[in-house]
Amino acid sequence: MQVNLTSQQIEHYREKGYMVIENLLSVQELKKWSQVINRAIEKRGQNLLPFGRARCAVRDQRIKTTRTLRSTLRSIKRFLYKNKNVIQKKPSTGQGKPQLVQEYANLWEDVPEYRELILDKRIGKMAVELEGISSVRVWTEKVLFKPAWGDPSPWHADVPYSSYDSHHSPTFWIALEDATLRNGCMHYLPGSHKLRGFELPKIDRNLGSHVGTFFQLFPQYKDMESVAVELKAGSCVVHNSLIVHGAGANMTSHTRKAVNITFIPSNVTYNGKKTYYFPQEYWDSLQQGQMFDDKYHPVVYQS
Numbered sequence: 001m002q003v004n005l006t007s008q009q010i011e012h013y014r015e016k017g018y019m020v021i022e023n024l025l026s027v028q029e030l031k032k033w034s035q036v037i038n039r040a041i042e043k044r045g046q047n048l049l050p051f052g053r054a055r056c057a058v059r060d061q062r063i064k065t066t067r068t069l070r071s072t073l074r075s076i077k078r079f080l081y082k083n084k085n086v087i088q089k090k091p092s093t094g095q096g097k098p099q100l101v102q103e104y105a106n107l108w109e110d111v112p113e114y115r116e117l118i119l120d121k122r123i124g125k126m127a128v129e130l131e132g133i134s135s136v137r138v139w140t141e142k143v144l145f146k147p148a149w150g151d152p153s154p155w156h157a158d159v160p161y162s163s164y165d166s167h168h169s170p171t172f173w174i175a176l177e178d179a180t181l182r183n184g185c186m187h188y189l190p191g192s193h194k195l196r197g198f199e200l201p202k203i204d205r206n207l208g209s210h211v212g213t214f215f216q217l218f219p220q221y222k223d224m225e226s227v228a229v230e231l232k233a234g235s236c237v238v239h240n241s242l243i244v245h246g247a248g249a250n251m252t253s254h255t256r257k258a259v260n261i262t263f264i265p266s267n268v269t270y271n272g273k274k275t276y277y278f279p280q281e282y283w284d285s286l287q288q289g290q291m292f293d294d295k296y297h298p299v300v301y302q303s
């Protein structure tokens, strides 16, 4: 594993908000971890999260709302059908839905051998050095599959959607296959991590599937120049989780595979925003202002 950062890399990261580590994983490490990840995904089956697909706070709320809307719609349809006999059922084709990147989150929680990579002190040490802080915990780990012919990942910054407010949260995005302009590599607005606050857009929490909605909501960024970061398999781009970023469409017939690990400073506290990645029981046990000192967020490195 490539674990020594140069002062130029650290400076680039702090100034621009991202930087590349070529060959973070050696060929052998990449092979080993790809196999571990494939086994972990097989074990997960249909579930994107460790606690099942539907059992999580944000999604539960969405499901509840959708169910209420659906049942209201059904009642209206029944009424119209009974009275006018004009409703014709159209078959659903599923066409027109965006094919966004698929996230298998926190696989390390249910696959012990995968913990070794996610909790690797050498990666934790780099996170600490890049941010100039003393200690980090894991926030989330996600395997990101962009399907063949998949849509772009819309421009956004990560922290405003998260359960903590911090200027010092690095994300390691490791390419499991070559990430190219053709298959949807990452793009950044250099320096935007210094401008972006913690506020969420008011009108569209998820930014939809339109790649540039972010710029309609935050027009102050629209004249910045973006950079694309192509990576060889095993290489990594680290970004500050406040940087504005997106990823391209996958214009190939193969899945683009990457894994990302987000770290937080160990003393960061809960800001009251629940996120998709942890179960409802977890959020119920947490008070706003409390540190994430729990089994989901172990300290990885302490200087």
Ligand SMILES: O=C(O)CCC(=O)C(=O)O
Residues within 6 Å of the ligand: 101, 144, 146, 153, 158, 171, 173, 184, 245, 246, 247, 248, 258, 260
């Ligand atoms: O991999 C992608 O397509 C998007 C990933 C991303 O936006 C992120 O890691 O925050």
